[in-house]
Amino acid sequence: MVDPLLLRASTQNRRAALLTAALQTTATASHLPQAWALAHGLAAGVAGDTDGAVRAAVAVAGITTARWLLTWAQARAAARLGEAVRTRVRDQALRGALVPAALHDPGRRDGALRAALVDGVDGVDAYVTRYLPAVAQAVLLVPTVTVLLTLVHPLAGLLAGTAAFTALLAPLLWKRLVRRHSDAHWDTYENLGSDLLESLQGMTSLRLLGRVERTRRRIAVRTEALHRATVRAMRTSLLDTALVDLAVQGGTVAAVGVALVSGAGGTGGPPAELYLTLMLVSETFRPVRELSRAWHAGYLGVSAVPALRALGVGREPDRGAGTGTGSPGDHSAPRSAPLELQDLRFAYPGTRAPVLDGVTATFGPGAVTAVVGPSGAGKSTLLDLVLGHLTPTSGRLHRGGRPVKPSDVAVVSQRPVLFEGTVRENLLVARPDATDHDLWAACVAAGIDEEVRRLPAGLDSRVAAAGASLSGGQRQRLALARAVLSDRPVLLADEPTSALDAAAAATVTTTLARVATDRVVVVVAHREESLDGVGTVLELVDGRLAPVLDRSPA
Numbered sequence: 172m173v174d175p176l177l178l179r180a181s182t183q184n185r186r187a188a189l190l191t192a193a194l195q196t197t198a199t200a201s202h203l204p205q206a207w208a209l210a211h212g213l214a215a216g217v218a219g220d221t222d223g224a225v226r227a228a229v230a231v232a233g234i235t236t237a238r239w240l241l242t243w244a245q246a247r248a249a250a251r252l253g254e255a256v257r258t259r260v261r262d263q264a265l266r267g268a269l270v271p272a273a274l275h276d277p278g279r280r281d282g283a284l285r286a287a288l289v290d291g292v293d294g295v296d297a298y299v300t301r302y303l304p305a306v307a308q309a310v311l312l313v314p315t316v317t318v319l320l321t322l323v324h325p326l327a328g329l330l331a332g333t334a335a336f337t338a339l340l341a342p343l344l345w346k347r348l349v350r351r352h353s354d355a356h357w358d359t360y361e362n363l364g365s366d367l368l369e370s371l372q373g374m375t376s377l378r379l380l381g382r383v384e385r386t387r388r389r390i391a392v393r394t395e396a397l398h399r400a401t402v403r404a405m406r407t408s409l410l411d412t413a414l415v416d417l418a419v420q421g422g423t424v425a426a427v428g429v430a431l432v433s434g435a436g437g438t439g440g441p442p443a444e445l446y447l448t449l450m451l452v453s454e455t456f457r458p459v460r461e462l463s464r465a466w467h468a469g470y471l472g473v474s475a476v477p478a479l480r481a482l483g484v485g486r487e488p489d490r491g492a493g494t495g496t497g498s499p500g501d502h503s504a505p506r507s508a509p510l511e512l513q514d515l516r517f518a519y520p521g522t523r524a525p526v527l528d529g530v531t532a533t534f535g536p537g538a539v540t541a542v543v544g545p546s547g548a549g550k551s552t553l554l555d556l557v558l559g560h561l562t563p564t565s566g567r568l569h570r571g572g573r574p575v576k577p578s579d580v581a582v583v584s585q586r587p588v589l590f591e592g593t594v595r596e597n598l599l600v601a602r603p604d605a606t607d608h609d610l611w612a613a614c615v616a617a618g619i620d621e622e623v624r625r626l627p628a629g630l631d632s633r634v635a636a637a638g639a640s641l642s643g644g645q646r647q648r649l650a651l652a653r654a655v656l657s658d659r660p661v662l663l664a665d666e667p668t669s670a671l672d673a674a675a676a677a678t679v680t681t682t683l684a685r686v687a688t689d690r691v692v693v694v695v696a697h698r699e700e701s702l703d704g705v706g707t708v709l710e711l712v713d714g715r716l717a718p719v720l721d722r723s724p725a
């Protein structure tokens with residue numbers, strides 16, 4: 172089964188793919204001269220020709236060494252091809268996963284995305300580096316060996332060739348069934364992966380709500396479904412293997428039988444030809460056997476195709492899609508340029524009422540601007556539009572007369588994302604060339620320097636995945652340090668003090684006020700007390716921003 176999407180993943184690395192297939196085919200084809208040398212060596216040995224037998228043994232040793240080298244080179248070429256394909260497919264899938272529509276798709280499940288990005292991509296690697304070269308090899312070698320065998324022994328050639336072609340082509344008859352089973356297998360695999368991930372992430376809440384047993388039962392049902400889907404897929408696969416084996420064994424027995432009968436009858440030619448016939452019969456089926464093995468290795472890649480296709484793998488990049496509030500060739504606006512929103516409108520796909528219904532505002536540098544509003548008013552939506560995670564239905568989002576680019580904006584979200592790695596690595600994401608002095612200055616600005624100094628290895632201390640080893644407030648301040656370090660002209664902060672005590676909140680507020688002197692700082696806030704030090708307050712009501720005139724304490 173040659174899937175067009177997976178074939179394209181291979182041909183996008185044409186040279187590496189051709190080299191991998193060529194080396195594999197040559198290594199397998201080296202069994203042909205080896206068969207010839209062995210046949211003549213055996214014949215010479217039986218006839219008592221020691222020189223002939225030694226010459227043949229030397230030839231076999233030489234061919235075996237050459238094949239070892241070819242196999243080694245093939246393994247390296249396949250590893251390079253696999254890496255290139257994995258990187259490209261994963262990049263494309265990630266790009267697809269990060270478009271606004273996917274990011275805000277309420278039906279999206281992290282476990283399904285993980286399955287496609289990790290297991291699916293690895294499956295594509297196996298398919299491209301093992302199965303496709305095995306297909307190329309079978310297409311080239313089965314006819315070649317059949318012709319050679321036919322030249323040596325026409326009837327054996329006819330029987331072995333027919334059996335080998337049957338073994339190669341027969342599985343195409345139940346291709347649809349295989350596809351259906353592989354799709355079902357992937358769906359159950361995705362569901363189980365998603366449920367497991369979500370229950371692990373929500374374990375604390377599940378415990379508190381007393382839902383652990385129910386979740387366990389649900390996962391048991393999913394596991395059973397995956398087991399059934401795997402068995403169904405294996406049954407088809409077993410049928411496949413059985414028929415291929417039947418053709419291979421039947422073809423071998425028939426071809427060897429006629430060769431032996433004709434050899435015993437004296438019409439099979441001299442012994443060397445009989446030996447050669449027997450060996451070539453075996454060689455006719457070698458590519459078929461290898462193809463069958465490679466199919467099992469690449470099966471997961473075939474199963475993952477619908478999921479990868481849904482993420483846009485194999486599709487030409489859509490230049491207008493993605494986070495592109497900017498366009499190629501844009502030059503940066505001056506650093507002090509204000510952020511301007513003009514008649515910005517936005518409605519989520521499938522909803523009637525717009526969340527933003529004509530937002531017009533100018534956010535300038537100099538002081539922090541706060542956007543307040545009740546829950547559900549659209550504050551996060553507004554931030555996502557500025558970040559380029561969502562595309563406005565209409566209206567403009569500009570800085571200095573140019574569309575806002577995602578690289579203009581730094582963000583401190585309510586749930587900051589930290590990566591597995593050290594504190595230093597998490598900060599350097601924002602500015603890879605930052606010095607230790609810069610890192611400490613950013614930590615001081617965010618009020619996290621003392622805590623970082625107290626960690627066992629300071630900046631080189633590890634932050635567990637998702638920042639789990641830090642408190643909510645520490646995570647938020649580390650994210651603020653990263654945003655300060657990135658030194659972008661617009662800084663958005665979504666409730667930056669919500670997880671902090673009074674002292675830490677004051678440090679963050681002071682930092683934001685200070686960085687606002689030379690850049691646009693917009694803070695989304697719910698609570699009045701978090702608005703200390705803010706210059707302007709705008710309220711989001713009915714999809715529009717209105718200035719709050721009097722926010723001073725009574």
Ligand SMILES: Nc1ncnc2c1ncn2[C@@H]1O[C@H](COP(=O)(O)OP(=O)(O)OP(=O)(O)O)[C@@H](O)[C@H]1O
Nearest residue numbers: 275276277519526545546547548549550551552553
């Ligand atoms: N992906 C989505 N699809 C459809 N509607 C959505 C989606 N995300 C948010 N909404 C709706 O858009 C409206 C604005 O949501 P948003 O999260 O921007 O509000 P918010 O002001 O940030 O709320 P909060 O203060 O509670 O965080 C809400 O009515 C919400 O239900």
